[in-house]
Amino acid sequence: DIVVTQAPDSLAVSLGERATINCKSSQSVLYSSSNKNYLAWYQQKPGQPPKLLIYWASTRESGVPDRFSGSGSGTDFTLTISSLQAEDVAVYYCQQYYSSPLTFGGGTKVEI
Amino acid sequence: QVQLQESGPGLVQPSETLSLTCTVSGDSINSYYWSWIRQPAGKGLEWIGRMYNGGSPNYSPSLKSRVTMSVDTSKKEVSLKMRSVTAADTAVYYCARAGEYGFLDYWGQGRLVTVSS
Numbered sequence: 001d002i003v004v005t006q007a008p009d010s011l012a013v014s015l016g017e018r019a020t021i022n023c024k025s026s027q028s029v030l031y032s033s034s035n036k037n038y039l040a041w042y043q044q045k046p047g048q049p050p051k052l053l054i055y056w057a058s059t060r061e062s063g064v065p066d067r068f069s070g071s072g073s074g075t076d077f078t079l080t081i082s083s084l085q086a087e088d089v090a091v092y093y094c095q096q097y098y099s100s101p102l103t104f105g106g107g108t109k110v111e112i
Numbered sequence: 113q114v115q116l117q118e119s120g121p122g123l124v125q126p127s128e129t130l131s132l133t134c135t136v137s138g139d140s141i142n143s144y145y146w147s148w149i150r151q152p153a154g155k156g157l158e159w160i161g162r163m164y165n166g167g168s169p170n171y172s173p174s175l176k177s178r179v180t181m182s183v184d185t186s187k188k189e190v191s192l193k194m195r196s197v198t199a200a201d202t203a204v205y206y207c208a209r210a211g212e213y214g215f216l217d218y219w220g221q222g223r224l225v226t227v228s229s
Binding site for chain 1: 213
């Protein structure tokens with residue numbers, strides 16, 4: 001199984017400031033023939049299901065504000081919220097879909 | 113607008129079988145993978161398995177011996193059965209849709225299942 005690790009477990013960011021979340025996979029999730037990283041990011045607010053934010057490591061899902069961006073390749077990835085808004089308070093998860101079983105990181109709680 | 117709705121008993125006796133159904137509306141049930149994911153209270157997400165209509169299901173190795181998934185295209189339903197449950201299986205259970213590759217673009221609201229006598 002590919003183990004996915006996130007850091008930090010939680011972070012507090014001031015409104016308007018940048019939030020950075022890291023995600024590391026135990027093996028590469030870059031599929032060489034397509035040059036795509038099989039890595040997604042989700043946002044989960046209290047009492048709600050997760051919401052897809054980013055797939056292919058850096059492609060924003062339709063309707064996701066452009067203050068959210070994903071980067072990285074291979075085994076190391078980052079989710080950046082460029083200017084934190086109050087509605088961004090949530091837990092963020094990364095997930096690899098390179099191989100089965102699909103696995104999630106442990107989550108990062110973002111607070112104001 | 114794709115919508116997924118989980119349903120089933122919210123309380124299951126230890127050693128019994130957990131049975132949940134996910135009803136899909138707003139799109140075809142074909143051409144997609146359908147996954148089940150669970151989340152114990154205050155904890156992270158655990159993938160249970162997925163299946164594609166007409167294909168072989170794919171289960172998490174840690175749950176494979178206890179889990180069965182199926183798709184009923186006529187009812188537009190995806191089902192999950194988990195046998196011999198214990199308190200450790202208490203969680204919110206989500207169904208979710210994935211395209212060809214595996215990222216989960218639509219999720220149900222979740223169903224809390226408590227295993228207790």
